[in-house]
Amino acid sequence: MSALSRKIAKTVKIDRISAIWIIPIVTLGIGIWMLYSHFAEQGKSVTLLAHDASGIVAGKTVIRSRSVDVGIVESVTLSKDYKKVVIHGRINKDMEPLVKNDSIFWIVKPQIGREGVTGLGTLLSGVYIELVAGKDQSDFNDKPFSLSDTPPLTAPNEAGIRINLESSQSGVIPRGASVLFRGYRVGNVETSDFDIQSRKMKYQLFISKPYDTLITQNVRFWKEGGVNLSLSSQGANLDIPSIDVLLSGGISFDVPDGTKFGEPVKPFATYQLYQNKKSIQDSQYTDYHEFLLFFNDSISGLEVGAPVEYRGIRIGSVSQVPFYTRKILATNPISNHNIPVLIRIEPGRLSDVLEQPTDLAKIIINEQHNGLRAALKSANFITGALYIDLNYYSEYQNTPFETQSQAFGYDTIMTVPAGLSQLQAKLLQTLDNFNKLPLDKTVNELNQSLQKSQKLLESLTAITNSKDMQNLPKELKTTIESLNKTLQSLQPGSALHNQLQTDLQKFESMMDQLSPVLDTLNDKSNSLIFAAPKKQDPQPKARGH
Structure with a gap:
């Protein structure tokens, strides 16, 4: 056996974990904890939809509420259909209660509007998104919010009441x-939209607290914004609203005169918008009786809503003018020169005058036998407005009249020509009589007279221009000067006057001397030839002889 085989190492199995694994395990735990802590503290994620992302930058544009940062924009992208901008934002954990289903978001940027210049601070810091908390207490549904370009007029959590208005009139009251x-001012118009299906303008109004208690069942709304000039028998009345209302329009509300406020209403109740304050008075008379009238006069100037009066007391209104239905048109009313007008007799207008309810329509029907008639009268000579006047006419008393007389399903009131129409008829008759005069013969004779006068004037002109007539003033002037000199010579103190005075004295003295001779000749005419006898002196006589 070789030496290598004799030196094989021995292996020993270790039953415990090595201490080297503690470090990565702790590191992983710290990472997981940091990751959880990061997502746990991020708060709610909100999605905003806008038309454009002008000025909004991901990671930089903040979300604020009352000038306090409550979140930040994380990403800005386009929607799948590329028609909208999708903005994802993150709200801080401690600010999550601000986000509710009815919260409002809008972009704050420099703007010039009704309230002046706003958002000037964003020129340096950049635009930001403002958040106003709602008051919906239901669970958050993560639905996207609409990001508006303009701030809301009223916050969702502001106390007050919202109501709806409908109007079929022309003209728009702006938001x-x-x-x-x-x-x-107690509120404002929040929305202003046109409903295509109903063809009406629809408005949403907000009335702030505590003025929301003024909205009751009997209030009426009408348009403001124009300069109203009314002419009546009391004179002219000019109503000019404030500059703010005059420029942008407005809506006023109140209860009609003589009407109680009524009970409070629930939010989003619907009301009708009237044209002006005067029209809300007519809206309270819902009980009426309709009459059909036929006029042979011109109805130009008679409008819907014109008053129907009895000796100056208003008892109704004009409902439709002219009033044409299929039945009326089938009878060809234009050929008989009668124009139908539908009126309403409203007994409620006399509630303050009559102590007990009265069947006013029945009285009008029966009193036509006594001469009650309807006529068109002028309400204002300047504007040409007309109204209908009910009055008694003596020439129509005791005339045959059916108390149940009707036409086309309506009770009728007989009419008489208006005063202006009668005057017009008399004027036309006078003009006709004037046209019948022999004006041609008169004009011819007048022309002949004028021609003769012209010839006479020409003769006089010729005489005046002759030399004799021109020399006549000179000769007349010479004669007047001679006469003047003669009269001056006869004035007292002149030589001729003194000479005449002396001659007259001498003539008087001579007449005194001739007086005895004249007396003798009177006694005896031949005394100049024969001596006249001597006269005896008169003898005195005794008294009583």
């Missing part, structure tokens, strides 16, 4: 518009 109660 963020004010909601007012008697001019005071």
Whole structure:
């Protein structure tokens, strides 16, 4: 046997683990613990869907709530259909209660809006994602959130009430518009959408606490935002809203005059949006009786909602103008010049006047036998608006009328021509009579007279332009000057006047001397030839003889 075979080593089996394995085992345990600790402290993962990822950087863009970092964006990718941006973020462990099913995320960046300039701080730090916690207490369902470009108008956890409005009117009230109660802002318009199927605008309003108690069953909503100018018998009324409402519009609400507030409503109750405050007054009269009227006058200026009055007291409203149905059109009403108008008699308008309920429709039907008629009257001469007036007319009293007279299934009210129509008819009759006058003959005679007058004027013009007529003023002026000189020479103090005065004195003296001779000639005309007898002196006589 060789020496090699004699030196084979002996093997011994060891029953315990070697101490060398302690180090890798401890290292593996530490690694597992660190890995578990890392994932355990990461918090919830959230998925956000956006239209674009402008300014968002994975590992850098933070998620904040009230300016406190609560998470970070881990990755930014595109969706499988490449139509949206998928952003994966991680919320810190201690901030997990902020993430609920109704939480809201939006991007904060520099913007200019209704509230002014916001997000200026992001110019240096970059954009970030803001988180507002919701109030849904159900289990988190890991559904993706929508990442909005604009902040929410109201936080999900803000106390208040949300309601819905429907409107078939033209015009849109934008998101963020004010909601007012008697001019005071109590909320805002959260959403403004158009429903294609119903063809109506639908709005969601938020009324903050404590003003949510103002939303009751009897409140009515109407549009604000325009300058309202109303003309009435009391004068003109100009209503101008605030600048904020004037620029962006708004919605006001209140209860109609004379109506109680009613009971509170549940969230997301639906209301109708009216055109203006005036229209909400008519919405409370749900009890009415319809009458059909036929007018032979023009209804231009008569609109839906126009008042129906009895001697100045409103008792109803115009429902449809003109009112055409298939039955009415089948009778060809245009050929008989009668235009149908449907009105509503609303007894509720007299609730403050009448102590007991009255069948107003029955009274109107019966009183037509006594001359009650309907007529179109002018409500405003400037705008041309019309209303329907019910009144008694003496010329129609005791006229035959069927108390159950109906037309096309509606009770009727007989009509009379309006005052303006009567005036127009008289004016047309006057114009017709004027047209019948022999104006042609009168005009011909007038033309002949004018021609003769023209010839006379031409003759006078020729005479005036002749040399004799032109020299006449000069000769007349010379005569007047001579007469003036003559009159000046006869004035007192002039030589001619003094000479005439002296001659008149001499003539008077001569007449005194001739007086005896004239007396003698009067007694005896031949005394100049024969001597006149001497006269005896008169003898005095005794008294009584």
